[in-house]
Structures are given as structure tokens and as C-alpha cells.
Amino acid sequence: ECPGTSSAQAGRAAACQGCPNQRLCAAGGAAADPAEAAALRERLRGVRHTVLVLSGKGGVGKSTFSALLASGLAADEAKQVALLDIDICGPSIPKMMGLEGEQVHQSGSGWSPVYVEENLGVMSVGFLLSSPDDAVIWRGPKKNGLIKQFLRDVDWGEVDYLIVDTPPGTSDEHLSIVQYLGAAHIDGAVIVTTPQEVSLQDVRKEINFCHKVKLPIIGVVENMSGFICPKCKNESQIFPPTTGGAEKMCQNLNISLLGKVPLDPQIGRSCDKGQSFFSEAPESPAISSYRSIIQRIQEYCDQHQFQEEKII
């Protein structure tokens, strides 16, 4: 019986002998080295909650959402928030947070995150590139290595929320982050989609991935959910929910729908300028959607913690 290509036993189980993929499975896997796992656990000891932002589909607003989630949580100055961007080929977070051109500094205790505010630190491969034209043309293993470094070598300190922004898909980056963070703890994943079936069909795969790797799903966010014309105020469904949108999918799969966010040109504009959408467009209908979603995520994390404390 095949143990599964993403299993820690991939390529190594008795059943793998003679399988044409055996060598590939064994070579690709970032099997848990106990010493490494211990080092990661130690480094992430100060992180209370970790949330992964995922989507099977590209361009649905993962980075936008991650940036807003991090900023929203950091609005409470008593909370320490960290935003880790593991999109190695297309790192959008530095631009969105107004940190383009910043570089990473080393200290005695490791790499220093780049701080937007005192209580909001960011790390991305974008900070390691010297020009906006630099391409990171790496195969999987090298990407995995950098992700491991981000977790092992960045001195995050004491953090209430670690938000991890991911690229689209279900591949190296996703397997690696789940494997490496498994040494510590992940509260769960927020899955971002847009309403149309072309997105949902990829998102169902991502949900399938979460089940395979036993990653809890906090819920789904439906972005670009309708557009209100600023002139005539009529609503258009630019990305039509032909199969019922995220709502129907969540019902079918018994997953929480955290909220729907409408299309607002000011969102993209703020991201391009690297400014907080919350401060740039406080009157936007999207603001209340985001705030309510963020609150639900916080509640989920708090409940989680409470349950853990009960066990202890």
C-alpha cells in the first residue's frame, strides 16, 4: 500500500520497493530530522498562534489578505505580530507593506525581521533581492532550504500571531511549511478564494491538501465578491459564482465561511502604494468585511488556546 507521496514514509516504506517513483519520493521529501525539528521548535517557542493563508488558486488575494490580517491584528499595540512571506518566486508582501527596498540585517541572534511598526515584523525573500528585476529561478529543494532558514534563522522573538503568506498551489512550499512548522504548532489555515468555479475547483484541491496533511481549516474568505459601480451604484458580478460561490462550497464541505469581501479599487491602490487600506479608505464597504473576518480568526485562535490550556 502506497503510504502517500506526501507522507514522511514516502519512498521509504516497504511497499515503496519497486515503485517507479520510489527514488523521486525519497529524494524530494524533507523528512523530519529530529535535531532540526528540535532547533525549529526552540526558535518558534515564543510564537503563540500561527495562521497559514492558502489558496489553490493564484491571484485571489492571499497576500492582500495576509497583509491586512497582519495589520489588523497589529492595530492592538499590545499584540506582537509577524508576517512571513514564503512566496519565493513572486514575493508581494514587501511592496504591500511599504517596505520595498528594505534589506535584511543580521544580528547575534539571527536575521532581523523588517519592522513596519514596533509590533509588526515582516520577512520575505524580497528583502534578499537587490533589484526589482531579480528573478528567483529555483527548483523545489532550494526553495525548501530558504523556507527552513526563514523559520530557523529569523529572530522573531515573542510573537502573538505569526501569519504565513504562501504562493498558490500544493507543492514544495506548502509541504515544507507544514512539515517544518509541524515541529512547533499551526492553529490552522485560512483559505482565500474568489466566487467563480475556476477558482473553487483549485480551492477544493487545497482543502483536500489540508485534510491530507492534517492541517485544520479555520475557514474560507471569498474575495472580489461583487462590484458596486461608484457612479450608478448597481452591482455587477465580475467573477460570477456560477456554482454557488464559496458559500455553497463551504456548505458542501462543512467548512466555515469567514466572510465575503467586495471588489473595491481602493484595495489594490493601497497595496500598490504600500499603505494600509484600513487608514486609506476607512469608509469602504470592504473594511467592515475584513474586520469581521479578522475578529473571527482571532476568536478561533483564542478558543484553540483555551482548549490547550484546559488540557495542561
Added chain:
Amino acid sequence: LFSFLPERGNLAGVRHILLVLSGKGGVGKSTISTELALSLRHSGKKVGILDVDLCGPSIPRMFRVQDNDVHQCDSGWVPVFVDQDKSISLMSIGFLLEKPDDAVVWRGPKKNALIKQFVADVAWGDLDFLIVDTPPGTSDEHISTVEALRPYKPLGAILVTTPQAVAVGDVRRELTFCKKTGLRVLGIVENMSGFVCPHCSECTNIFSKGGGEELAKHAGVPFLGCVPLDPQLSQSLEEGRDFIREFPKSTAFPALAHIAQQILDGTSQPSS
């Protein structure tokens, strides 16, 4: 295994190969690949589409063939024909999945192996164009696809972006990828460029405007045009309909037809 050039194997009958790339996800690569194929078909061309997005294969649904299976023949896989005339054929991992919601959770090496097979082992027959749709990024799929296609001298790549800076920022890196891998850039398409309200005709630049055109100028590559946001286009893609045939009066039609025409014009130039 696949490196013997003289007869070119399964790609022997393919006249022009072009890739559709973007550093950025969700900008419309699969959409542009699909509409380009439909436009070329309407100009009387035979077109194949190779979908090398292994994690998020979108093309089958865009032609309403998501439930089809693939069959083997002596020379390899038989691509799926999307129409009676057999003028558009398609290969995608979507056809190889047991269940449509199954995630393909593969690391690089396994993806690379399948891509090599997709390039060499699909019995395309005679095609005027083979369009290769890719996932976003500059990683395994892209490196492997370009390497596997190199002996067959692809025509080049179309890069798709949306207008805003965050997207353009990633597409700049894709341009570098093309330079480093020796892939000619046929041009840049600025997709989702403005939305005309169907109720009052007001145009709103939801994802900003102009970034793709500026990038083309800055990088010294052709600008193939702006395609506006069009709910009729989104709807067609959802339902697997032929947008080019069914919605010629739609706002996105002229731009999409123009892109196809520029590709055709490019291939009718005498090659140097």
C-alpha cells in the same frame, strides 16, 4: 530518453510553439491561452494546448471537457479534442486525476518528470500552434518546460499581467527568466484593464491601469494590448463556451482578436 532530435518525435508536426507566462498568479494566463486558441481556430488554424499547471489545471473546464479521459496510442497519449472538427486539442493533468478535487501534492522532481512526458509523449499530430499554459512563477514547471521545449525552438512567450504595480512587480521577474533562459518575448498583455459598468457605461479601473503597457515600454518588448474585465468572458470560461464565436460584440472581444492577429502576423513574417 527524449533527446534524439532529428525526427522531433511527437512535436514533428507542430509548426509554432508559444508559451503563456506570468510571474503573477490569477492574471489570466489560462484565459488568454484559451481565447487565443479559440481566435486562432476561427482563423482556420489547428491548435493544441498543453496545460502544465499541475496543481491548478484550469484549461479543461474552460472547454467543458473536464470529465474526459485520455487514451494511449502507440506514440503516447492521445490529446483530448474539444470539438467535433478536432481543431483544438488539449492535454492537462486534469484528465489524469481520479477525482477532480484530488490535490496533486508533488514536490519538484515528480512534477519535472511529468512535464517531460507531457512535452514528449503527447501525440499531437499536425498543429499550426501549440500553446503552453503555465502556472505562475519561475520554478520547476517553468525550468523543466523551457528545457524540454528548447530543442524544438519555441516561437516565444506571451507574458500576461494585470495593470497594478503588485502584479507588474512579479512580471518583471518573469521577463528576467525569459532573458536568462533565452526565451523570446512576443509581447505583454495587460488583462483586467478597466471595467465598463453594463448599467451606466462608467469605466472603473478596478485593478489600476497602464502598468502592463509601461512595463512593455520599459523592457523594450511589444505591447499586445489591454483586455478589459468582462463578465461575459468570465461566464463563458465558467461554462466552457466559445466566447470568440458567441460574444463578438462584447467589450473584451476586440482586444482578444487583436492579440491573436498580432501572433498570426508574427508567424507570417519570413523567418530569419
